[in-house]
Amino acid sequence: MTLADYRTWASTPNSSKVELSVVVPTFNEEWRILPTIGAIATHVSSMGIPWELIIADDGSTDSTINLIQAIDLVNLRLLIADQNGGKGSAVRRGVQAASGSYVLFVDADQSTPIEQLDLLLSKIQNGDADIAVGSRALNGADVQSKGLHRKIFSLGLRSIIRVLFPIRIKDTQCGFKMFSADSAQVLFDMQKIDGFSFDLEVLYLAHKYGFEVVEVPVSWIDAPGSTVDAGKVAIQFLQDLVRVRMNDYAGHYNSPKTAETSSGWSQN
């Protein structure tokens, strides 16, 4: 039934409440985005739940937008930005536009195969967590084709985070994270980092406001053709670590809109 499920999803607008929103940030992904959309659409459609796909483009200057518009899937929403604002800004726009009870954000390169979402979704649906984070650092994770320099880079970042931040998530940067709608609304309304370090900021805020976060080991395959400059990202990441701390000291994370009207969350 998978192919039939996909065709129904592709041609028939959701008529009931969206259960799952899948957010994919893109920036100049003309070579990768269509296979990724195909894989996501086939798998999630087979789950038999109302769902939407949100592509949050970040000012692509290649043909990414044209390609997405051309495939014309009725439950796919394309968010277009006038200019490149950073991955964090694209994910924020996508999550804030989401209408699902659960929101998954996933990188455009399918480094973590979409089939892994079942593991994360069950954790939130079972009430084990508000946020489920894909992890390459836990026992049980299956990491393939990761180069030595990237392994060293990841290990270094993890060590720095462990020393400077109270969060105990081993892999903050895996581009495969799921949020309950409530936690997504609170956290992404407060999120200020627009670059690649937004994950860390969101997890920091999740800790601060007492959301339950669970790390789930996932499969991960290094996808060649990354458009990311690792050196620049590393420097920016270190700057952002300081910025998150400074934002907190300055009180910029003290007033989540939803938390003011809810009783379940308190600051740690």
Add this chain to the structure above:
Amino acid sequence: MEIAQNQNDPSMVALHGRFDANECDRLDAFVQRMREKGQADLKLDLSAVSFVDSSALASLVWLSKWATANNQRFEVHNPSDSVSVILEITAIDRALTIRNTSPVPQ
């Protein structure tokens, strides 16, 4: 990704797993060895492939072009649902010969 040649039909090669840029060279080398042994026709069974990326799609197109230029046969057999959708939305299904057939016994 696993690559397996069918013993009963040497032109039939089945792929298992994820077919992406990390695997294209292995498939190219496998196909090259087949050609060196005189097996130039190729039927690629993608029924157990979960994902193809753009590099893999380019490999499929290249195999098809090579076959046409050399008067040989290249067919994609039984693509999985996920691969079928990817071939469809990239419009690469129009450039390939795709057949949905009964599996050939190993």
